Amino acid sequence: MKKISMLSRWGLGALGALAMAPAHAEWTLNMGRGVTDLTDDVFGLHMLIFWICVVIGIGVFGAMLYSVIVHRKARGFEAAHFHESTVVEIAWTVVPFIILIAVAIPAAGTLLQIEDSSDPDMTIRVTGYQWLWEYDYVDEDVSFFSRIDRESDRARQLGSGIDPAGVEHYLRNVDNPMVVPVDTRVRLLLTSGDVIHSWWVPELGGKKDAIPGYINDMWFEANETGTYRGQCAELCGRGHAFMPIVVKVVSQSEYDEWVAEQGGDAGSEGELATGQPSPDEASADEATSSEESPTAGNATEGRTEDDSEDQPEEAEESMVGSGEEDEGSEPATGDEQDSDADEASDDSGSDDGGSEESDSADQDAGGDSEEAAASSGSDNGSNGGSGDEDEGSGGDAAGDGSDEVSKDELMSEGETVYADLCAACHQPDGSGMPSAGFPALKDGAITTGPVEAHVAQVLDGKGAMPPYKGSLSDREIAAVVTYERNSFGNSTGDVIQPSQVAEQR
Amino acid sequence: MSTVNPTDTHHHDDHHHGPVTLADGVWPWMKRWIGTTNHKDLGTLYLIFSFTMLFIGGLMSLVIRAELFAPGIQFVDPAFYNEMITLHALVMIFGGVMPAFVGLANWMVPMMIGCSDLALPRVNNWGFWILPFAFTMLLGTLLVPGGAPASGWTMYPPLVMQTGAALPLMVFALHLAGISSITGAINIVVTILNMRAPDMPLLKMPLFVWTWLITAYLLIAVMPVLAGAVTMILTDHFFGTTFFDAAGGGDPVLFQHIFWFFGHPEVYIMILPAFGIVSTIIPAFARKPLFGHDSMVYAVASIAFLSFIVWAHHMFTVGMPVSAELFFMFATMLIAVPTGVKVFNWVATMWRGSMTFETPMLFALGFVVLFTIGGFSGLMLALTPVDFQYHDSYFVVAHFHYVLVPGAIFSIIAAIYYWIPKWTGVMYNEKLGQFHFWWSAVWINVLFFPQHFLGLAGMPRRIPDYAVQFTDFNMVSSVGAFMFFIGQFVFIYNMIMCMRGSGTKATGRVWEGARGLEWTVASPAPYHTFETPPKIDPREMA
Amino acid sequence: MxxxxxxxxxxxxxxxxxxxxxxxxxxxxxxxxxxxxxxxxxxxxxxxxxxxxxxxxxxxxxxxxxxxxxxxxGVYGHQEDMTYRWAMGWFIFSEVMFFGAFFGALFYTRMIALPWLNGEGEKFFTNLYLWPEFEGAWPSNGPGNVGGDFETVNAWHLPLLNTVLLLTSSVTVTWAHWGLKEDSRWKLCTGLAATVLLGAVFLYYQGLEYVEAYQHLGLTLGSGIYGSTFFLLTGFHGMHVTLGTLMLFIILLRCLKGHFSSHDHFGFEAVAWYWHFVDVVWLGLFIFVYIL
Structure with a gap:
């Protein structure tokens, strides 16, 4: 590898020299080195194959150029008549073959390392939604959503009039970055709630797809602290360009502090200003399972019951690196009960109509984005303020809805949410873009029709409209619905309270 | 009328087979083109259709490049942007490049192997006329509620399931395009296998015919697979099947496997005929036989074979077992060997030739250089661990545009310059041709080379807006796109002048070094060329 | 010649x-x-x-x-005849590839996707977190039990009968071909008529099987991946049998009109090839869809 990295330094120099334009800080020509051992290896491979290509290229193009200059009729060159040579043909079949083997061996070695995600120091579940990420620290009871920062989001709207150059880290900044400790082997378990996404931070290694209904794993171990930025790399719809990823690699002590902060914050509901779902879902997991636990008793099917105990244990022993902590992450239920609950929620769809929503949320991942993202919604039920797994979602809602919010407040908060999330399609004046399939909200059937249908649509989405269950709080939804029903010339006079939204969740 | 339709001269040939012109009235003229069973007529129709589609697809790419000129969203909604990238690819691939090659095969295969027409002339007509309807259907999706498909041409579920009313139209349009390709391919295979002049053994066929034989085989093998894949999308969307839904036991990645089982051979469908064209043009202008004709044939055959076992390199990031990743990496790297053989053979053909540099030769040389650059980046992409970084970035965009635009499309342009004197009987304007080449060669690199840098710096593909650090190269690239596009009007003008018959008359041989049966007949070639199999002078064969 | x-x-x-x-x-x-x-x-x-x-x-x-x-x-000579033979052969090959897509989906979901959903191999966490306790065995409608419980069609009842019917029809069509070559009109026409009849009976039973599946077994197009692959594979096969039967019927009419001679009858052979192809696909279905 040492040789390779020397080559690579050369490569950088040569590439730099190739750039015709005057030096410009932004003109990155080559791949970055990244901050993990593996990205270093990958960079080495990249440069190795690059230089092989350059050498072959010089040979081939050199011969061509010579021939073009010398062997031309204009200089009176007479054509030779040879048209085959077995020796030469065998040579240029075999030599490239050998070169390829020489490259394939280190490549295979690196690949095996990349794909070996065993024995992690910590595990984070990453779930992609249209168009935000959810990070769930399996061992730490920390879970939050990470969405493009508001400033970028405003600037990126069609005709926003904001110069992106003036926005710091335009499109590469989020409200809640993922935080991990340095020199720690971090395993990511990637999945998706709706369509396929791809998690990519170049400095931390390659990308991996987040596929609904399946979990892919990848890992990295950052050697340097710092903030690393990337974004979704798989086309995932209208907002594909707008789901950045920011990873803060910090020292272990800073990380511990951060975790404590996240955990200590549970139950607060003051996130509206930043618009993020509160990062206090320390217990999103438990909330989910508790929410669904009522179905556990009557819906469990015999065929899987017997094994329900064995598997999680096996999991902890064989696969989950930090078995103990993992167990700790599901404190109250204990793994047996917990797995029953989960199972019920996932297996009982047709048996139990009552659990249909939460159920379809998890199951329908592959099919229909509206329903699929409902899973984020049910997770987010804990947003309502509960960290306690024994409380149902109804209980959460009570905490939220106990205080009435004035119409003025709702209107002004709603305006902000609308401008950030809705205006891009439905237009700032609510006129929509009917030709592109985005209906007008002004005198719209939904915005002037029954309130429930309106709230439901914001919660669940429809067609190209993403569900906002996962990303907006009850209060935000109440605000934006109130705003939409009393703006653009709509004057229903309806004031929707967060409690009403919570009920409908 | 000072301009003469080239086919006019043969009007007297045969009352029944003589082509009707506009002068005979609009209705008879339309009936001629709608009902024609003549391979030359259909070849012309294919090429005109193809260039119409290349133009439409080109306009879409300009929308894309205009939006990407600067960060921020200036012109189009991101949803519309996604529609543009989807349609751009579908139109260029299924409407532009593939029909152009079929058009060239229509014109040239019968003339190169010494037969009167394709084996199934009516089927040939059918195969062509499906295309305008299929693409009317596809482009019509721009007008339906929910807009055109916006999931990329790869149509990955579950995203594709969010398509609105366009979904069935897209699926049916692809079915139709598939029928067209399959019928066209069967026709060409049968023609080559069954209709060769008795004097022409398989291994003496010109390389263009050989590459098309293998291409046609690929088409027959994989177009039905695409049809199956999009059918599953249709049933998943409308009839409750769960092929691509984990809850029902399916897998979204299943689609990607099926799609790329079609998609990778498809890549070679778009490049093998280009190899054939370049292998025809370089010997002609080097005045020296093609080096290693037989090894070229074997190389093409091995590339075709390998194309069936490398599909998953398009999807290294979906989380396959590591053994599968290793297999697909090794198999993919192997493709470099036969491809290398081809490039080396072209250089060896030029070596100690007596070269002149007319426009077709320039485009062929441009092809060799720029396609090879695309090949190099392809080799880089083959390395799985590094592909994790390149995948879905602008590096990939640069790679496949290098092999498709200065690759496939340059070869199509080269072929048209090379053969249009034979088709129309007049020479194109050489000065304009030279200008066209240099203009295109410069701007195509301005357009696509910086995209390598963007990809390496971490810019993902298929985004309408990007972080500020990518601005400079995107601006350069956009300028390149507009300049390249403008230059193509020179080509269109040049070709229209040829079709109108204005220019110096071409001789039968046209090019001093040209070899092959097509050069043994007059220019323009008679409407029915070899109604009886010709006796072939061995010097005309490979 | x-x-x-x-x-x-x-x-x-x-x-x-x-x-x-x-x-x-x-x-x-x-x-x-x-x-x-x-x-x-x-x-x-x-x-x-x-x-x-x-x-x-x-x-x-x-x-x-x-x-x-x-x-x-009489405008067709030997070369035209060869054209039709080649073309039909390649057309059937393209049909094989079309079925290949669906067989591929069947194999992939059975051999790869289902074990993954069960948490085997590198997709351990898929099962642990997303589909806990799911232990699907083929036939499966996935962890979501999509479409509800269902039973599969018993391979040894109607499908076996249908297999026998189709295999027999392949024999009868070959027998008819012999008749054609021997200039035995009687043999030709009875053989063909028997083939058409067998094809029609096959279709009838296939329809019966579908009704049975929908009404009594709970097996529908929406029964998860099993229902999807089952109905699309057998459905597309059924469509091909329908087309094949129709073509055989037309060939029968042409035979009755005396269109074919012992040395010039590619129209007949083309349809016979097609029929054999449909038969072979059925064998694949019988083994991989019904039995295994």
Whole structure:
């Protein structure tokens, strides 16, 4: 590898020299080195194959150029008549073959390392939604959503009039970055709630797809602290360009502090200003399972019951690196009960109509984005303020809805949410873009029709409209619905309270 | 009328087979083109259709490049942007490049192997006329509620399931395009296998015919697979099947496997005929036989074979077992060997030739250089661990545009310059041709080379807006796109002048070094060329 | 024979013909209306689609009538005959690849996706977190139990009968072919009629099986991946049998009119090839869909 990295330094120099334009800080020509051992290896491979290509290229193009200059009729060159040579043909079949083997061996070695995600120091579940990420620290009871920062989001709207150059880290900044400790082997378990996404931070290694209904794993171990930025790399719809990823690699002590902060914050509901779902879902997991636990008793099917105990244990022993902590992450239920609950929620769809929503949320991942993202919604039920797994979602809602919010407040908060999330399609004046399939909200059937249908649509989405269950709080939804029903010339006079939204969740 | 339709001269040939012109009235003229069973007529129709589609697809790419000129969203909604990238690819691939090659095969295969027409002339007509309807259907999706498909041409579920009313139209349009390709391919295979002049053994066929034989085989093998894949999308969307839904036991990645089982051979469908064209043009202008004709044939055959076992390199990031990743990496790297053989053979053909540099030769040389650059980046992409970084970035965009635009499309342009004197009987304007080449060669690199840098710096593909650090190269690239596009009007003008018959008359041989049966007949070639199999002078064969 | 015909025979290039274009228009009409139908406009679209289908069939009929008349008119020589043989062969190959896509889906979901959902191999966490406790075994409708519980069709009842029917029909069609070669009209016509009949009975039982599946077994198109692969594979096969039976029937009519001779009957052979292809696909279905 040492040789390779020397080559690579050369490569950088040569590439730099190739750039015709005057030096410009932004003109990155080559791949970055990244901050993990593996990205270093990958960079080495990249440069190795690059230089092989350059050498072959010089040979081939050199011969061509010579021939073009010398062997031309204009200089009176007479054509030779040879048209085959077995020796030469065998040579240029075999030599490239050998070169390829020489490259394939280190490549295979690196690949095996990349794909070996065993024995992690910590595990984070990453779930992609249209168009935000959810990070769930399996061992730490920390879970939050990470969405493009508001400033970028405003600037990126069609005709926003904001110069992106003036926005710091335009499109590469989020409200809640993922935080991990340095020199720690971090395993990511990637999945998706709706369509396929791809998690990519170049400095931390390659990308991996987040596929609904399946979990892919990848890992990295950052050697340097710092903030690393990337974004979704798989086309995932209208907002594909707008789901950045920011990873803060910090020292272990800073990380511990951060975790404590996240955990200590549970139950607060003051996130509206930043618009993020509160990062206090320390217990999103438990909330989910508790929410669904009522179905556990009557819906469990015999065929899987017997094994329900064995598997999680096996999991902890064989696969989950930090078995103990993992167990700790599901404190109250204990793994047996917990797995029953989960199972019920996932297996009982047709048996139990009552659990249909939460159920379809998890199951329908592959099919229909509206329903699929409902899973984020049910997770987010804990947003309502509960960290306690024994409380149902109804209980959460009570905490939220106990205080009435004035119409003025709702209107002004709603305006902000609308401008950030809705205006891009439905237009700032609510006129929509009917030709592109985005209906007008002004005198719209939904915005002037029954309130429930309106709230439901914001919660669940429809067609190209993403569900906002996962990303907006009850209060935000109440605000934006109130705003939409009393703006653009709509004057229903309806004031929707967060409690009403919570009920409908 | 000072301009003469080239086919006019043969009007007297045969009352029944003589082509009707506009002068005979609009209705008879339309009936001629709608009902024609003549391979030359259909070849012309294919090429005109193809260039119409290349133009439409080109306009879409300009929308894309205009939006990407600067960060921020200036012109189009991101949803519309996604529609543009989807349609751009579908139109260029299924409407532009593939029909152009079929058009060239229509014109040239019968003339190169010494037969009167394709084996199934009516089927040939059918195969062509499906295309305008299929693409009317596809482009019509721009007008339906929910807009055109916006999931990329790869149509990955579950995203594709969010398509609105366009979904069935897209699926049916692809079915139709598939029928067209399959019928066209069967026709060409049968023609080559069954209709060769008795004097022409398989291994003496010109390389263009050989590459098309293998291409046609690929088409027959994989177009039905695409049809199956999009059918599953249709049933998943409308009839409750769960092929691509984990809850029902399916897998979204299943689609990607099926799609790329079609998609990778498809890549070679778009490049093998280009190899054939370049292998025809370089010997002609080097005045020296093609080096290693037989090894070229074997190389093409091995590339075709390998194309069936490398599909998953398009999807290294979906989380396959590591053994599968290793297999697909090794198999993919192997493709470099036969491809290398081809490039080396072209250089060896030029070596100690007596070269002149007319426009077709320039485009062929441009092809060799720029396609090879695309090949190099392809080799880089083959390395799985590094592909994790390149995948879905602008590096990939640069790679496949290098092999498709200065690759496939340059070869199509080269072929048209090379053969249009034979088709129309007049020479194109050489000065304009030279200008066209240099203009295109410069701007195509301005357009696509910086995209390598963007990809390496971490810019993902298929985004309408990007972080500020990518601005400079995107601006350069956009300028390149507009300049390249403008230059193509020179080509269109040049070709229209040829079709109108204005220019110096071409001789039968046209090019001093040209070899092959097509050069043994007059220019323009008679409407029915070899109604009886010709006796072939061995010097005309490979 | 090849040398004597290719020496003086001019390959037949047909006159311009409007039928291919009209066939395209019909297809466009059918699929375009079909798309609107699928999108939920049920007022006129279904009728237009049906009309398109009818037009398509008519155009195919007219086109083939031209071909038959040309053949009867004696314009086809050995080379044209070879063209049709090659073309039919490649067409069948493309059909094989079409079924290949669906068989591929079946194998992939059974061999790869289902074990993954069970948490085997590198997809351990898929099962742990997303589908806990799911232990699917084929036949499966996935961890979501999509479409509800179902039973599979018993391979040894109707499907076995259908296998016997199709295998027998392959024998009868070959028998008819012998009859044709021996100039035995009786053998030809009874053989063909028997084949058509067997095809029709097969289709009847296939329909019966579907009714059974929907009404009693709970097995529907929406029964997860099993239902999807089962109905699409058997359904597309059934469509091919329908087409094959129709073609055999037309060939039977042509035989009755005396169109074929012992040395010139590729029309018959083409359909026979197609029938054998359909038969082989069925064997694949019987083994991989019904038995295993």
């Amino acid at each position: 090849a040398t004597e015909t290719s020496e003086h025979h001019k390959y037949y290039v047909p006159e311009p013909s409007p039928w291919p274009f009209m066939l395209t228009v019909s297809l466009f009409f059918m699929l375009g209306s079909g798309a609107f139908w699928l999108n939920g406009s049920t007022t006129v679209a279904p009728y237009l689609a049906a009309l398109g289908l009818a037009m398509t069939l008519v155009m195919v009929f007219i086109w083939f009538r031209d071909v038959v008349n040309e053949n009867l008119g």
